[in-house]
Amino acid sequence: MAGSRLWLSLLLAAAFAGPATALWPWPQYIQTSDWHYTISPHSFQFKYHVRSAAQSGCSVLDEAFQRYRDLLFGSESWQRAALTGEQQTLEKQSLVILVVTPGCEQLPSLESVENYTLTINNEQCFLLSETVWGALRGLETFSQLVWRSPEGTFFINKTEIEDFPRFPHRGLLLDTSRHYLPLPTILDTLDAMAYNKFNVFHWHLVDDPSFPYESFAFPELTRKGSYNPATHIYTAQDVKEVIEYARLRGIRVLAEFDTPGHTLSWGQGVSGLLTPCYSGSQPSGTFGPVNPILNSTYEFMNTFFLEVSSVFPDFYLHLGGDEVDFACWKSNPDVQAFMKKKGFGNDFKQLESFYIQTLLDIVSAYGKGYVVWQEVFDNKVKVRPDTIIQVWREEVPVSYMKELALITEAGFRALLSAPWYLNRISYGPDWEDFYRVDPLSFEGSPEQKALVIGGEACMWGEYVDSTNLVPRLWPRAGAVAERLWSNKVVTDPDFAFKRLAHFRCELLRRGVQAQPLSVGYCEQEFEQI
């Protein structure tokens, strides 16, 4: 067998010669051939290169080695295979990893370099990366390159991959307020995210319906605001576990505490925080957004966000700021008086801005950066120049592509979510719609395009809980993952379909309850317990 050299364009056509090139997401540069090597499960090892900055004892990689060993070969003990007729096939006994810069104990960040190079040829089986995060991505790719013959022998083809993400922020939003998601569900999602090279878990922790985040400064928030304070909460320990589990997979945890709207559940535990709504001259007994006119509100936010800033180590916090309903503020005479005093006239956007600006100052003082929903930008709130604006509205006030143009024109960094609301379902292969989006297809200068740092697939929880989360998420979110990782020229839907169908079977094999793309079957089907 002669190793043939194929470049990307050729590969698009030729990738399906064997299972070896069914990668997801597709790497930036790949050369591969039919020439292959055997791998024996009982002797194969992941090894640190002697010159690697990370060595045994590096938790991120030590644990990843164990994980990928199990994913590749299962936990069964393997007998030495009797090599029959395959004597001339070379065996690869180890993958050698060289990480250039130390940083095993650190957290991934927006600036983390995820590049890696994977070389599998006669001389080498070698993974080179700048950081441990890049090594994690390379290990995932390596695990997808290994295939198994019908007789059960493991193989890997001669391959050269140089890979890096197109966007540094590749996120998935889960909503644990509309429905509570048990801790194992979140951890399993982090695993599946790593298989897709997602690197941000946007945790929409609290909202109107419930407040499951257990605050030590304000324990009443969960005691009164959660669905059930005994079972439907995330304790400090749970949160720590999520953050560490994510870190070990190179995933950041971006916590969202959405205000001033979407806060009904906050009001249960903190009296006086929400605006009392009036009907006529009497309080109606209902409550609206956070009350922006009281000093006590900001004292509360000061303390609360001090806690949040230390609990969540990521540099960024998500402060929400979406869908503020002005009706309640309008009805309240004290708010009206405040508006007059401040000279806001009847423009409640100015009141919203007043609140948000005060909040942003608080969070800035804690040395944090922040992400906000697009309304904060649309309502012309004065924000720090390094603020990240997340675009979620498809058509209003303008199309999302136009919105990206406006945000980047104003010099802000942007995240795209509008076309990727995975909670919205329809009949058929809707992943193709998610896949077709190109985040940079708006009119703007190269400098503007450089301000789009990535995107997020959002799984809002109105109709989603642990009964249907996984099949609704996978492999549909995979389409978004590839769009954010792979080169912009990787757009062919047939090429994607074949790889994604293969990848979803691989997800099933790994225990992820990923739903089918079309008719067909997998060698290993999902089996409920």
Next chain:
Amino acid sequence: MELCGLALPRLPGLLAALALLAAQVPRAFATRGPALWPLPLSVQMAPRVLHLSPDDFHIANDPSSKASSSCTILQEAFRRYHNYIFGDHLLYHLPAKFHVKADIQQLLVSVVRDSECEMYPSVSSDESYSLVVKEPVALLKANRVWGVLRGLETFSQLIYQDAYGTFTVNESTISDSPRFPHRGILIDTARHFLSVKTILRTLDAMAFNKFNVLHWHIVDDQSFPYQSTTFPELSNKGSYSLSHVYTPNEVREVIEYARLRGIRVIPEFDSPGHTQSWGKGQEGLLTPCYRSYQPEVSGPINPTLNTTYSFLYKLFKEISWVFPDQFIHLGGDEVEYDCWESNPNIQTFMKQKGFGTDFSKLESFYIQKLLNIISTLKKGSIVWQEVFDNNAKLQSGTVVQVWKEQNYAKELSSITAAGFPVIISAPWYLDRISYGQDWRLYYAVEPLNFSGTQEQKQLVIGGEACLWGEYVDATNLSPRLWPRASAIGERLWSRQDVRSLDDAYRRLTVHRCRMVRRGIAAEPLFTGYCDNVLK
């Protein structure tokens, strides 16, 4: 916004509501309190609350019962329902567990007529029952075991845990029977294979919703997972893989599991279209399609050959004894004519038979021969609506299933006007998903809302929720089916005037949590929570 957890009813309000409702249909009481689904024909519920204790409660045969104590259906059901009622109580972490005096220690079950314990359920099975819950013994009476099964489900739904975790039931009297005798779920094991375990789990959930027919669309173009003893090559070559087949033992297991839950298993072997997978293991069965005078691919079953009908006779003879139900579904939908048109031998046959160029006549020719085979085998036939639409001559008693959504009311009129029994599926294609609470649309359907006489309406024997398999396999079947199919379950069981969406929403929210507790991954209707969480 439904924050059920934040709005538990206060006790006086609950009692007042109960008293007020004693003479009417019951309503749901947020998360606590009974929530019956589907709603029984008549419910009288008193405010008086009785307690039960898991260690001191038995379901047993009443001495007057005609059922033998060795009746498997009943023995297994008694054990099952004891588990459903109490089995999960350890999962609750409630603050205090008081020792309660049990007010009711027994549910006695009495079968009034011949029990039919060893039989299979049928379209004419009597599912009616009456239930009296009072101190110290509750009594469930039914003519047959089938009614007992429905009554046990209702009884289990009456019991709830109060705020202290005590098992509680209101004194009540219920009499119940279904509005339609045929209440089915269609599963498709050809587009995607479904493991036996997935099918059994679906049968469990069907029983929770008083469905009584599993319409097993077992084979189709994509794969032939049914392992035939007469023609083993059909699945050897036509299944996705040799591990994607149903062995005779597995088929028997499904049928018996269904029988124990009062559920019929109606197999569908769809022909002459939808048969690509049959061709792999049975040479010469499918029509060779011609392109430029050369046979290339294959089309529907070849209706012109004698060998076709001798094959069908043998296959359906096997099917008729493997599946004990009186009915076999013969399919007959979506036959594409272009392949037949392309084939010169078929053209000659058409000429010879005087069919001209009307291929629907050829289709009818095929179907009629198949229907004759089925009646020789002493079975009844169900067909998709095209068979009727194409004017095939049908024997009386042939059941027609309506699936095309456009003008389905008109279709119901025509079919019943011609005197044929009919099953409705058109508005209930659950594989078609959309965002939000589509169960409301399924619930709002009124099956008898078509123009026709009283006699015509009586020909509507029921309906089926169809979960076709193009995009469905074991990964997403349960949350896609439940509780959306429950809406259809109630529409087919409960009285015509049970239509309030608000009341249905409240009861269904509780019912879905009950299904989750019993191990069914039923998806949420909307924002909220269950006391328990699916692990």
